[in-house]
Amino acid sequence: MISVKDIKVVFGRGTPLQKQALNGVSLTIEQGSFVTVIGSNGAGKSTLLGVLAGDVIPSEGQVLIGKHEVTRKSTAARAGLVARVFQDPLTGSCGALSIEENLALAARRGEKRGLVSALGSKRRDYFKERIAELNLGLENRLKDRMDLLSGGQRQAVSLVMATLAGSEVLLLDEHTAALDPGMAEFVMNLTQKTVAERKLTTMMVTHSMRQALDYGHRTIMLHGGEIVLDVAGDNRKNLQVEDLIAMFRKMRGQTLDDDALLIG
Numbered sequence: 001m002i003s004v005k006d007i008k009v010v011f012g013r014g015t016p017l018q019k020q021a022l023n024g025v026s027l028t029i030e031q032g033s034f035v036t037v038i039g040s041n042g043a044g045k046s047t048l049l050g051v052l053a054g055d056v057i058p059s060e061g062q063v064l065i066g067k068h069e070v071t072r073k074s075t076a077a078r079a080g081l082v083a084r085v086f087q088d089p090l091t092g093s094c095g096a097l098s099i100e101e102n103l104a105l106a107a108r109r110g111e112k113r114g115l116v117s118a119l120g121s122k123r124r125d126y127f128k129e130r131i132a133e134l135n136l137g138l139e140n141r142l143k144d145r146m147d148l149l150s151g152g153q154r155q156a157v158s159l160v161m162a163t164l165a166g167s168e169v170l171l172l173d174e175h176t177a178a179l180d181p182g183m184a185e186f187v188m189n190l191t192q193k194t195v196a197e198r199k200l201t202t203m204m205v206t207h208s209m210r211q212a213l214d215y216g217h218r219t220i221m222l223h224g225g226e227i228v229l230d231v232a233g234d235n236r237k238n239l240q241v242e243d244l245i246a247m248f249r250k251m252r253g254q255t256l257d258d259d260a261l262l263i264g
């Protein structure tokens with residue numbers, strides 16, 4: 001379960017560049033619920049994920065993950081509670097380490113022990129099994145450096161990594177945006193399966209209105225650091241991509257340059 005109460009974030013306070021990125025965001029997400037997050041550039045989407053991950057400490061408000069009050073806890077201190085997959089496949093894993101070393105590090109998130117004890121033969125077998133489930137043939141390449149993988153392969157491995165420490169919250173920050181359409185679909189199907197099997201409480205930021213409505217149980221739209229739309233159930237089922245685009249237009253007070261970007 002995630003609960004954020006009246007979160008405010010101000011960047012560059014007292015400077016000419018001062019920016020209120022979140023302006024009183026409150027949200028409760030039940031355990032196992034999958035929420036898609038949309039909003040135009042600068043709406044506050046990544047800041048909200050940052051507040052949950054611990055990269056951004058809010059100036060006001062409270063963040064609960066499960067029973068844990070984590071508002072002022074560092075990223076490292078909440079590493080065992082929250083896993084995150086980024087847009088850039090190079091972020092979130094270490095290119096110079098092998099696939100299995102990355103998996104070992106991910107399994108130890110939130111713990112203090114080192115890599116050596118993390119790679120016993122039982123662990124190796126388990127990692128091999130988990131990677132084989134991807135059906136990408138990567139189980140035979142566990143000793144390959146992570147940076148030899150394609151972007152899509154790397155995102156698939158990142159999703160496996162996100163599940164290894166037993167975190168109950170999964171944050172996805174446009175994690176398919178840099179992939180070709182085929183690989184994006186593969187990673188989205190894997191995401192859906194992972195979230196459902198492990199009952200992960202999930203927030204996925206996307207610029208694709210199609211994805212926002214096709215995946216998950218609930219959709220929120222941010223604008224100017226506030227939640228301006230929060231739909232689930234039948235209200236969401238009845239929403240079309242065109243409806244969301246119309247809302248974007250209304251919020252921005254202008255015509256979108258390229259609707260195709262949002263529909264894709």
Ligand SMILES: Nc1ncnc2c1ncn2[C@@H]1O[C@H](COP(=O)(O)OP(=O)(O)OP(=O)(O)O)[C@@H](O)[C@H]1O
Nearest residue numbers: 011012019021039040041042043044045046047048
């Ligand atoms: N570290 C920072 N320092 C200063 N300003 C920041 C910082 N991070 C974000 N901002 C500003 O806060 C606002 C919200 O940014 P955020 O990245 O959360 O938006 P977003 O909805 O994720 O946008 P995008 O879709 O472009 O990724 C923007 O105006 C941004 O420029």
